[in-house]
Amino acid sequence: MDIFNSLLRTLVSGICGLGADAHPMIGLTLISILTGIGMLWVFGKTSDQEAVSRTKKRLQAYLLEMRLFGDDISLVLSAQKKLITGNFRYLGLMMRPMLFLTVPLLLLLIHLDGFYGARPLPIDERAVVTLQAAGRLEANAPVPELLAPAGVHIETAGVRVMETGQVSWRIRAERPVEGSLTFRQGDTEWTKSIAAGEPFRYLSIRRVSGLWDALWHGGEDRLSEDQVEWIEIRYPAAEVPFAGIELHWLVWFFVISMLSAYLLRGRFGVTF
């Protein structure tokens, strides 16, 4: 799982990171167009192209029929019925390529959210980092020691929440940082990546130890020790600004990828 995540991470970081210093939209546009092309390719390979174009032609014919014989109620009704069944047929033909597309798209979205869903910690703002132990905390359990990289200030002692087994600290970045926090208890150490300052980059909000969790939180390799379930930094949620509008990256992504798939469908000889 770690290798798989790391591959996806490298891919997403590589493409989205292009021009990220100048504007996050550059990388986002690029990956959206590539996704559009990818969807076209998968669609072309996995759908019954002939059936799709036949069904589409028939649907157009039914529409024409309705317009031409608009005053003959029985003809219109029968055309309407054919139109509806044709529609279902069309949707049915879409099912197969959709099935092929779902899993890779989902994985891509998860990792894209790692890049665009949150911003690194803003300089001089308070943030919370939380360690979730596997199970409750014992009343006299020692607090793990937190070590921060230069530029990150640990502002409070760890707050132990006994019932949920969490320990939380307040931290503040004093300047741009790209490093890791270390949590030490006895001889055992855990680390968690941390980033502060501009620009957009691949962020791991939560580092997890579980295999299934790692599917959803693929920003870092899994924690090797199972005494800790996860370690989390609450990065601020982000929106991608463009032309004076700030929108969630997902909106830009869908608009651009759909648009590019539509515009390039002829070039790839794909009908949908």
Added chain:
Amino acid sequence: MLDQKDVSGQKGRVIERFAAAAAGLCALLLPINCGGPVTNDVGKRIIVLGIDGMDPKFLERHWDQLPNLDRLRREGDFKPLATTIPPQSPVAWSSVITGLDPGGHGIHDFIHRDPYTRRPFMSMAETAAADRTLEIADWVIPLSSAEVVRHRRGEPFWPLLTAAGVPASIVRMPANFPPMGEGTRSLSGMGTPDMHGTQGTFTFFTDDPGREAGAVSGGRIVQLSAFHHSTELEIEGPVNSFRKEQPATSAVLTVNCDPEEPVVRFDLEDRSFILEEGEWSGWLRVNFPLIGPLQSVSGIFRVFLRQVRPRFELYVTPVNIDPTSPALPISMPPSYSTELADAIGLFYTQGMAEDTSALRKGALSLDEFLQQSHSVLDETRRMLRYELARFESGLLFFYISSVDQNAHMLWGRYDDELLEIYRETDKMVGEAMALIDGETTLIVMSDHGFERFDRAVHLNTVLLRTGFLTLDDPRNTGDAELFQHVDWSRTRAYSMGINSLYINRLGREEGGIVAEGEETEQTIAALREALLAFRDPDDGAQVIEELYVSEDVFETLPTEFAPDIIVGYRPPYRSSWQTPLGGVPGKTVVDNDEAWIGDHCIAPQYVPGVLLSSRAIALEDPGLPDVPVTLLKEFGVPVPEDMIGRPLF
């Protein structure tokens, strides 16, 4: 993966942003000049800093510590500015807004009363429930939105400027809620309620069993049952006007105390923040559900972790209207408050942000109150900076509350602390002075000054002792509000509000007995004689300087809401806290042992305001209504005939 929310809780307001961007784009496509008629004076600029409660005596004592104000006085001019009768802020600022005296604008006191029922209400504005509603089961669906009723009469001066093509920004003008004036940039100030619809209700949570719980003036104390490490606190939102029984909405703030260290993690909605003992949080945004998740309103608040052990003590500010999603109209255009918040961060939107009530009720110490005060001052400074930076032409009016609110708690006893507030204000004056040039005038003004408030007068008890007010049983004196034991058939006068005295008139008040004409005249004469002769039982000092009869002192004949007489106390006297809501305690005059030690609701000659200007002031005896008249004249806009002011320059 899409569940990550930001630390400060700022969620994207996608649609609003999109709309704003679209509007901006449209504006670019339109020809630039689409306003009304344009005067020749558009390049001219006037900045007015309205500094509530800035006192001329205090300035005279501290010129050497206030370099900017001192330079403004030396290079420009400085005069005392006559205040209104009575010198209360809503009354005085209404004169600045309208160029009328209180008889004309109809705001006479913080508290007015219904002439028939004698029920008190806030004079500045009140929210009225929607007038048409549909009831389904437990739900009450408003068919027209709840509205805010404004009691002030007279026209504000700035719409006249805007109509003449002079841009105007009116930031935090008191008694301007909801803000008026199409085409103006305007943010409401004093009189803007919090999410409870009050002038500010703090909450103080404690597990100290010795602390009395319940509602107190300006707040509420909540007694927590002892808890181990974690507990849930209820942050009260607005009443749910969608429900028949109108319960208060609430949000849950979870407290997790570390078992040893004095540090707490708070969880609110899907966010967490951590405070050590003695620390303030930043602004927190919270949603209160009204109809399930379908309709909710947003509010903002801050918390102060006063103590973790041995007793847990948490102060929560009043829940303010969220400027980025205001539940009530607080700015003009509506997007202006969002623009400000985007530029300077979230800010107090309630009218008077300095929490004097929390200090009075012991929820904050003087030190903690000063911390809170300085954070308000910080927000004010950021807002002023933003407005100064974008100010190109026309009028910028900017109101500052800090001097007044702090002087109430510091006057005469904590001079250094008050001077610190004056110094910070002086710096803001300096930032505005940097803009002064041949085209730009700066006016710094206040609505009134300050005096000591050492002794509190139970005016209704004075009326009782002098035979103008009668109780059902003479033993029934006490703090009971709303004249509970007053026998109206044997009462000729009563006091409600801070300076207002009313004759119990036949045909006006319910069960009134004093007939119009000669009988009223006689009663007024008798009151004047008795009240001016009244002496402090402790040391025989005169308590009341003068009585002002509304019909005589105002140019416009006042309305039925106006008091018949305004009481001008002599310092260090003022009416007691029990008087404004109709209490009749046992004693006539008592020591003021509250934290509120300075005041200005007395005879106006003792508490004039200040007028500083970058240009020489021609008027010998300037007064508040002169300010709006001057502004109109300077921009070449005709002055309405009913305005009583004269040009300053």
